[in-house]
Amino acid sequence: MGGYIFQRIIQAVIVVAMVSMLVFTVMHLLPGDPVMVLSGTSIQGLTPEQEAKMRHDLWLDRPLYVQYGHWVWNLLHGDWGTSVRNQVPVFRELQTRLPVTLQLAIYGWLIAIIIGLTAGVISATRSNTKLDTAATLVSMFGIAMPNFWLGILLIYLFSMVLGWFPTAGFVSFTEAPLRSLHHMILPAFALGFVESAVIMRQTRSGILEVLRQDYVRVARAKGLSERTITWIHALKNASLPILTIMGLQLGRLIGGTVIIEAIFGLPGLGSLAVQSIFMRDYLPLQGVVLLVTLGVAVINLLTDMVYAYIDPRIRYGKQNQ
Numbered sequence: 001m002g003g004y005i006f007q008r009i010i011q012a013v014i015v016v017a018m019v020s021m022l023v024f025t026v027m028h029l030l031p032g033d034p035v036m037v038l039s040g041t042s043i044q045g046l047t048p049e050q051e052a053k054m055r056h057d058l059w060l061d062r063p064l065y066v067q068y069g070h071w072v073w074n075l076l077h078g079d080w081g082t083s084v085r086n087q088v089p090v091f092r093e094l095q096t097r098l099p100v101t102l103q104l105a106i107y108g109w110l111i112a113i114i115i116g117l118t119a120g121v122i123s124a125t126r127s128n129t130k131l132d133t134a135a136t137l138v139s140m141f142g143i144a145m146p147n148f149w150l151g152i153l154l155i156y157l158f159s160m161v162l163g164w165f166p167t168a169g170f171v172s173f174t175e176a177p178l179r180s181l182h183h184m185i186l187p188a189f190a191l192g193f194v195e196s197a198v199i200m201r202q203t204r205s206g207i208l209e210v211l212r213q214d215y216v217r218v219a220r221a222k223g224l225s226e227r228t229i230t231w232i233h234a235l236k237n238a239s240l241p242i243l244t245i246m247g248l249q250l251g252r253l254i255g256g257t258v259i260i261e262a263i264f265g266l267p268g269l270g271s272l273a274v275q276s277i278f279m280r281d282y283l284p285l286q287g288v289v290l291l292v293t294l295g296v297a298v299i300n301l302l303t304d305m306v307y308a309y310i311d312p313r314i315r316y317g318k319q320n321q
Contacts, residue, residue, distance in 0.1 A: 008304045012297040019293040020075075023286050024068050075290070081283035085275070090287045093272065098291070100268035101172060104261065105253040107184050111192030112199055112253075112310065113246060117235075118197070120203025125230055127208060135200065142197030148259040151190035155263070158186060168265030187264040191256065195249045202245050204240030213237075240310060247303025251296035 052061075062070070074080070080090035122133040159167040165186050173180040210216065212233055219229050258270035265271070269288045276285040 005305060005308075008301050012301045014268035016290075017296055020072065020290060023289050025072060027069075027282055028064065028183055080287045083276075083281055083284050085279045085281045085284075088134045090284050093284060094269070094287050094291055097268050097272050099172075100266055101257050101261070101270060103173065103180075104184060104187055104257050104266060104268060105250065108191030108195070108257075109246075109250050111188055112195035112249060115196035115200025117203055117242075120200040121207060121230060121235065122209065123200065123204045124207035124234075125226065135204075139197040139200045142194050143201075145194060147190050147256065148263055150193060151181050151187065151260055151263045154186045154190055154216065161275060170266050171208065187260050187266060190263075191253060191260050195253065198249070199242065199245060203235075203238070203244050206241060207234050210234040210238045240307065242255050243310070244303060244307060247299060247306070251299040254295050254299075255292050 013122065034176050078091050080094070082089055083093060084252060118134045119139070123132045146249055155167050158164045166183055171183050171185055173177045207230065211230075216229060220226075224233075256268075257268060260266070261268045261270035262274050269291065273285050273288045276282065276288070
């Protein structure tokens with residue numbers, strides 16, 4: 001188990017390092033002079049001495065590999081740069097906005113799990129019925145539907161027409177838990193419903209395969225109820241691919257909050273990325289990409305660890321290769 005985890009940690013570190021190199025390279029390939037982009041000033045308003053000093057202060061007069069090493073060193077020490085837009089340290093702004101994105105992603109993830117597992121189990125146990133057909137159609141609709149389009153529909157129906165939920169805004173869970181949930185229901189549902197369709201399809205196919213096994217027939221012969229067979233035996237033995245999808249979806253949900261946060265006016269990492277793009281404030285955008293990459297890598301690592309813990313064949317097979 002230790003060797004398997006160590007291999008996964010090394011792979012995660014390599015992925016994060018490669019993404020950091022890519023982000024750093026793209027930063028230097030952006031149009032415009034780096035001094036103007038990073039400092040928010042106009043080159044025409046600087047004297048040659050001032051421009052040279054600014055390039056030296058920003059390490060732009062060093063080789064690219066030296067600049068990258070200096071940048072990584074600052075990242076590891078908490079210096080992620082300063083936002084040109086509001087002169088706030090990027091690391092502090094990321095700390096402020098990260099809880100909003102995590103809250104939205106976790107809510108959406110829980111909604112996806114609840115809807116996906118329930119619909120998948122019902123569809124599998126009612127196979128080839130009208131209920132199964134309806135669940136399959138809904139899942140296909142969810143897979144094909146963009147989450148931003150669903151978010152707009154939810155705002156129009158439940159906010160503008162019915163007036164049940166606010167159209168935008170955010171309330172911290174620590175300040176007012178009920179109001180916070182009231183503001184987060186629509187964006188979390190828009191984010192999680194699309195992902196629930198994937199869980200539903202995987203759950204349905206996995207349980208259908210398990211229900212055809214001999215030990216399920218033995219369990220029925222012993223007099224166990226269908227509910228016990230389905231939710232305890234069948235779902236447990238079909239859980240490996242489902243758990244993998246759930247873990248990967250959480251990472252994807254964190255990265256997929258950009259548009260949803262912009263639509264619902266949530267002050268998270270996604271809205272920060274959109275604002276940074278429009279304002280040409282690239283350091284916060286760079287920080288968002290790195291933070292999301294790190295989060296996805298950690299989630300994938302935890303998913304692999306859970307997968308290996310549940311199925312010993314995975315870790316022993318990898319170690320013997």
